[in-house]
Amino acid sequence: MKEYFRLKYIELLDSMLNAEELLAAFKDIDSANDETSMVDDDIEENSNSNKSVWNKELLTKMASSLVNVSLTKLKNQQQQQPGEDDDDDADADFLAMEELQHYIDKTAINLKSAGEKPFVALFLDKLISRLVPEPLPAREHILPDVVDQQISVALLASNVHKLSEKMENVFEFQDTIVRVLTWRQPSQMILILLLFTKICYNPMYLILLPLLYLSLGVIVKQYNTKYSEGTHSRQSHRGKIGKSLFNDLFKNDPSYNTNGNDSNTTPQEITHGMQVVLNLRDFQNLTTSQLHMMDTFSHFLNETAAFKDERTTTLLVVGLLFSCIAFKALSPFINWSLLCSGTMWIGAIMTHPKLLPRLKQLCSSHSQVKQKQKQEESSTSVMKYDVILDQQPSARYVEIFEIYRQGLIPTTWKFFIYSTSLFNLTDEYRRAQTPPPGVKDLSQVQAPDQWLFDPNSKWEIDNNIGDWASDRNLDLSLDKEFLVDSAFKRRRLTRRVLKKLS
Amino acid sequence: MESPHYAQFVTQINQRIPLIMTTPLPVLKGLSDLYPLLIIIDNILSTLLWTTDDSPLIFVNMMMVCLSIRYLFIPNNLIITETCVQHMLLDYLGLLCTSFLMCSTGYYLHTVIMETRNSEPPTVDDIVILLENVEHKLHVIKKEALNLFVINNYRVLFQWLTLATFIQVLIFKFHLLPYINDTKSYLIVAFITVSIFHTRTIQGLLQILWRLQYLRIVYFWWRGPHDKFYSIKNLAPLAYFNMIISNQSYITVKLTIQNTEELIKIETLRNRLIELYEQEENIPQMTEISTPSLTFNIMKICVKENQRKWQNGAWTEKTLSYERSNFTIVSPFGTVFNSDNPLNYETNVPPNWIKLDEMWNKSPWTYGDGNWQVIGSKDSTECFTRTRSWSFRIFQRKPK
Numbered sequence: 001m002k003e004y005f006r007l008k009y010i011e012l013l014d015s016m017l018n019a020e021e022l023l024a025a026f027k028d029i030d031s032a033n034d035e036t037s038m039v040d041d042d043i044e045e046n047s048n049s050n051k052s053v054w055n056k057e058l059l060t061k062m063a064s065s066l067v068n069v070s071l072t073k074l075k076n077q078q079q080q081q082p083g084e085d086d087d088d089d090a091d092a093d094f095l096a097m098e099e100l101q102h103y104i105d106k107t108a109i110n111l112k113s114a115g116e117k118p119f120v121a122l123f124l125d126k127l128i129s130r131l132v133p134e135p136l137p138a139r140e141h142i143l144p145d146v147v148d149q150q151i152s153v154a155l156l157a158s159n160v161h162k163l164s165e166k167m168e169n170v171f172e173f174q175d176t177i178v179r180v181l182t183w184r185q186p187s188q189m190i191l192i193l194l195l196f197t198k199i200c201y202n203p204m205y206l207i208l209l210p211l212l213y214l215s216l217g218v219i220v221k222q223y224n225t226k227y228s229e230g231t232h233s234r235q236s237h238r239g240k241i242g243k244s245l246f247n248d249l250f251k252n253d254p255s256y257n258t259n260g261n262d263s264n265t266t267p268q269e270i271t272h273g274m275q276v277v278l279n280l281r282d283f284q285n286l287t288t289s290q291l292h293m294m295d296t297f298s299h300f301l302n303e304t305a306a307f308k309d310e311r312t313t314t315l316l317v318v319g320l321l322f323s324c325i326a327f328k329a330l331s332p333f334i335n336w337s338l339l340c341s342g343t344m345w346i347g348a349i350m351t352h353p354k355l356l357p358r359l360k361q362l363c364s365s366h367s368q369v370k371q372k373q374k375q376e377e378s379s380t381s382v383m384k385y386d387v388i389l390d391q392q393p394s395a396r397y398v399e400i401f402e403i404y405r406q407g408l409i410p411t412t413w414k415f416f417i418y419s420t421s422l423f424n425l426t427d428e429y430r431r432a433q434t435p436p437p438g439v440k441d442l443s444q445v446q447a448p449d450q451w452l453f454d455p456n457s458k459w460e461i462d463n464n465i466g467d468w469a470s471d472r473n474l475d476l477s478l479d480k481e482f483l484v485d486s487a488f489k490r491r492r493l494t495r496r497v498l499k500k501l502s
Numbered sequence: 503m504e505s506p507h508y509a510q511f512v513t514q515i516n517q518r519i520p521l522i523m524t525t526p527l528p529v530l531k532g533l534s535d536l537y538p539l540l541i542i543i544d545n546i547l548s549t550l551l552w553t554t555d556d557s558p559l560i561f562v563n564m565m566m567v568c569l570s571i572r573y574l575f576i577p578n579n580l581i582i583t584e585t586c587v588q589h590m591l592l593d594y595l596g597l598l599c600t601s602f603l604m605c606s607t608g609y610y611l612h613t614v615i616m617e618t619r620n621s622e623p624p625t626v627d628d629i630v631i632l633l634e635n636v637e638h639k640l641h642v643i644k645k646e647a648l649n650l651f652v653i654n655n656y657r658v659l660f661q662w663l664t665l666a667t668f669i670q671v672l673i674f675k676f677h678l679l680p681y682i683n684d685t686k687s688y689l690i691v692a693f694i695t696v697s698i699f700h701t702r703t704i705q706g707l708l709q710i711l712w713r714l715q716y717l718r719i720v721y722f723w724w725r726g727p728h729d730k731f732y733s734i735k736n737l738a739p740l741a742y743f744n745m746i747i748s749n750q751s752y753i754t755v756k757l758t759i760q761n762t763e764e765l766i767k768i769e770t771l772r773n774r775l776i777e778l779y780e781q782e783e784n785i786p787q788m789t790e791i792s793t794p795s796l797t798f799n800i801m802k803i804c805v806k807e808n809q810r811k812w813q814n815g816a817w818t819e820k821t822l823s824y825e826r827s828n829f830t831i832v833s834p835f836g837t838v839f840n841s842d843n844p845l846n847y848e849t850n851v852p853p854n855w856i857k858l859d860e861m862w863n864k865s866p867w868t869y870g871d872g873n874w875q876v877i878g879s880k881d882s883t884e885c886f887t888r889t890r891s892w893s894f895r896i897f898q899r900k901p902k
Contacts, residue, residue, distance in 0.1 A: 187559035194565060220706040227709070228702065241541050241621075242614035245606040246559060338588065 058131070065126040069119065121154040128153075164279045171282045183352050186250035193348055197341040252353040311387040394499045395454065399462075400445055403438075403490040404482070413489060418442055424474060425485055447497045454496040462492040525626060533629045538618045540632050542611065547639040552701040563606075564697050566599040568690050573597055575686040646700055649708075661725065715822065722824035737839035739850040742803070742831055747852070749834040752801040753782050754900060772858055775800060775897055779858075797900040800858060805844045805892045806830045807864075808874075817888065826874070844892045851896055858895040865891045 128151050149155070180188045199205045307313045350359060403423050404413040419438030421427055429436040439445060447453045462468060463481050474483065482489040548554045549563075573596025618624075653659050672678040673688070682688050698704050711717060737745075746752060755778040757771075779800045808826050809817045819828040831841040844862055851857065869885035870876045877885055 185556075185558070187556050187562050190562045191558040194562070216703045216707060220703050220710065223710055224702050224706040228706070241538075241617050242545060242610050243617075244556075244559065245602075245609035246562070247556070248609075335587070338591075 061130045062127060065123060065130050069123045069126050072122070121152070124153040125151065164276060164283065167279050167283055168275065171279065183250060183252040186247060189348060193345055196344050200341040201337040250352070310389050314387050393501060396451070396497055397494050398447065398497050399492055399494045401490045402493055403488055406487050406489070416488065418445055422472065422474075422490060423488055424476070450500050451497040452500055454498050457496040459493040459495045462494055465492070468492055530626060533626070534623060537624050537629055537632070538614050540629065540636060541614055541618070544632055544636050544639070547636060547643070550697070550700055551639055551642060563603070564694065566603055567693060569596040570600040570603060571690050571693065572686060573600055575689065643700060646705060665724070719823055735839055737831060737833070737841055739842055739847045740852065742833070742841070743852045745833055746801055751834040752799045753779060754797060754799050755779060755782050756795045756797050758795045775858055779895065798897050799900050800895055800897045801855070803847060803894045803896070804831065805841055805847070806832070807890050807892060809888050811886045844894070847894065855896045855898045858897045863893045865893070
């Protein structure tokens, strides 16, 4: 009896689910059709109706997902329950009845609790999958059997949570790197430079050093922490006596630095919650700087390298090519190992915080004199006459059809519209008996995007009517420059357009 | 529920009474004079052990010393055409490093002396802690060095000398190591080896390498096995019996005949003999008995079963090739021989000898460390070998 009820119930649920899915699908198709037809309607109408339809659609979709999720939840629970009660005896009928009652109560009460996912997450997932077109464009994968997961709010949230915990190490590593690069630990800086030099002279160290690090730095260290008890040297309360000349000379004392943000907080003060916020802040800074970097790069690609300023880009290309030739010519005379390592050493030493201000001072005093000279030069000549910009812009022709309608008397023709459409008998607008998209005045006709009408040209009537008619495979009667059918006649106007330069 | 109470590690710091009261004044004076020297010694030792806070600095210093050595030792065969930019640069760097190292050493010594002079004088505890640290570090260095070179007799010294000579010949005559081709590079390599030998990394690495079976086999092939009396020869059961018989290392007992019927049953005879054997073993008595008696020889065969702990703490009969095998016997002369499985002995009992025991008597296991040195009767994480003895007795009527 219980089985019977259960089966009935599940059947009912299934049918409801199916119907609901169908409904949603139908809506989707409907709206898609609407959209395609609306594209060709008038623009104002289009936007208005589109908005309202979209809102309506959103509402229905939300509602349908809500219903769907609750039904799914219910069904899941239904399926879970019998699994637990599977080992019941068939004989004990009254027991089963009792349980049935019990379990109906349970489903009523526990509707919200239990289940694999929280209700809100499931709801959001469903909603997203409804709102987004069904097959999302897939990413490329190296392995063929990897499939993109469906978007899930819960997974996304947990990923972000985990990532923010993992990022801690990344930021600590970044801190270490910055500390080393700013010469706060000069010995490590020198060590890095030495290793870099070694790599420069023998690239095999690129493989050797990681291997050595993995074996000696990681595995042997693990061995030591497991087996050796460490040094038991005791520390007296006195500070370290004796100074190293190396550190005294090269160390960049952080106490000179004015950004005392970090120095205020000792490690003990940082709680877990604070750590999370800290990580989020660092993450935010990281993304900001990354976006900034990408902006700079895209600015270079789209402005500097894309002939926004013709002269700069031209000179850039020439300069790049010349430097290529120069580098190629120089390359046989260069000791690459020495050059790379030398550049690295000099760069590192130049950026030493104790040396850099002095160098800057030296440079600025030097360059001030030069800048004055330059300013004098530049004031005399504002314009540069080194690049000749006489590039022909690309030119093409555009066409428009001037359509006339037959009046009451067959010989009278009345102007109908300027349109890109031919509006002949097979034209879809003609068949739909709607006017084609177009304008009433020739001056309202615009050149295509990124193009301009050649101001020295006019709309010209194409007299060579036989050609363009046969190109379009039209077998209609001719009347001077007009092509005539039963109710309409049209002539072809062409005009020259030039590509916009900026 | 009561929270567990943890025992504390043994430290000496809690047990110290103020030393200032108990130390005589001249000693104190001497110690405080020694303080800067102790600091310097401590620092040198920490540098050698790489336990300072700034270990990259030690590395940089090491590199500078190498460059200095390169500069200070003129190569044997200086070819003028060889002097390219890089060589000149390296020589220049060597000169710089030499002078910098000298300055650095002087600066360090100067600052140590100045700081100890200008700051408040050290307390006795400070000095003692420093002394303890120095002693501890020396101890560590000694232990690590002795792990590699234990020279306790002339034979080992000779072995080391031959090995060292062999290596030198390989390096200098046959250029085995690609980098070493003259005294200078040899010196640099030796310097680097010595300076990194005491790092925890190298020590850990050596310990890990020591785990390799082949390395140990090679080492013990060169050094000879650990056991002095161990012979890798296998001794067959019959040979063992003959050895015992010829050495007469069996026990003779006299059985007084009280009831002849007793002797007919082998069981009772055995029991009597076992009784007598145990008496004889404990208190040998050479009493002449006038009553009619029979004399028996009773021989006890002892086979040692050895096992070694391998991975996952599993005890297996597989032992290492240079050490005692699964079953060993100790001959009457004290040499340890490999032996067959004890079960083979039963079929190889020499003629005229009869089994006294029904089965082999197995003693409980005795656990030992990796070198078979006995630790105790319980297995623990420091036990890697175990031994037990199987014993079996046979007897014969003493031939007249």
